[in-house]
Amino acid sequence: QVQLVESGGGSVQAGGSLRLSCAASGSTSSCKIGWFRQAPGKEREAVARIVTRSGSTYYADSVKGRFSISQDSAKNTVFLQMNSLKPEDTAMYYCAATRWCWATNNAENWSYWGQGTQVTVSS
Numbered sequence: 001q002v003q004l005v006e007s008g009g010g011s012v013q014a015g016g017s018l019r020l021s022c023a024a025s026g027s028t029s030s031c032k033i034g035w036f037r038q039a040p041g042k043e044r045e046a047v048a049r050i051v052t053r054s055g056s057t058y059y060a061d062s063v064k065g066r067f068s069i070s071q072d073s074a075k076n077t078v079f080l081q082m083n084s085l086k087p088e089d090t091a092m093y094y095c096a097a098t099r100w101c102w103a104t105n106n107a108e109n110w111s112y113w114g115q116g117t118q119v120t121v122s123s
Contacts, residue, residue: 001026002112004095009117012085018119020080022095030097033078034058035069036107037091037119044094046105048080058104063089085121092116 008020022033034049048059048069057069068081078095096110103109 002030002097004097004112004114006093006095006114006117009093009119011120011122014086014121014123016085016121017081017083018085020082020093020095020117020119022078022080022114024076024078024097029099030112031099031101032103033071033095033097034110035078035080036094036096036110037089038094039091042091044107046107047093049104050078051101082119085119087121087123089119090121091119093119 003025005023006020008018010018012018030052032049032051035047036044037047038044046060047063048067050057050069050071059067066084071078094116095114097112098110100109
């Protein structure tokens with residue numbers, strides 16, 4: 001079992017920045033840790049993920065160049081630095097982990113989820 005706790009959400013004006021944190025505890029044998037987001041009335045979408053062993057990263061096209069995912073392995077924490085935020089980034093952001101290295105954007109393949117942290121970007 002992996003427990004994930006997100007923090008760092010909040011309200012910001014367009015163009016601003018936020019840094020989300022995801023602290024993992026329990027079994028830390030996850031192959032990937034990622035961030036998903038879900039806006040009201042929309043499906044949950046993958047935002048970014050990192051392969052814990054190699055540090056390899058993936059970003060959705062909508063956030064590429066603005067968001068950056070990183071990890072502090074010693075603290076079992078993954079960060080999502082979000083810059084140049086837009087109103088369309090407004091959503092609940094979830095940290096997720098999976099032991100399956102083949103898992104990509106399909107949320108069903110991610111086994112562990114945090115409770116979510118709200119990000120609101122105003123224009």
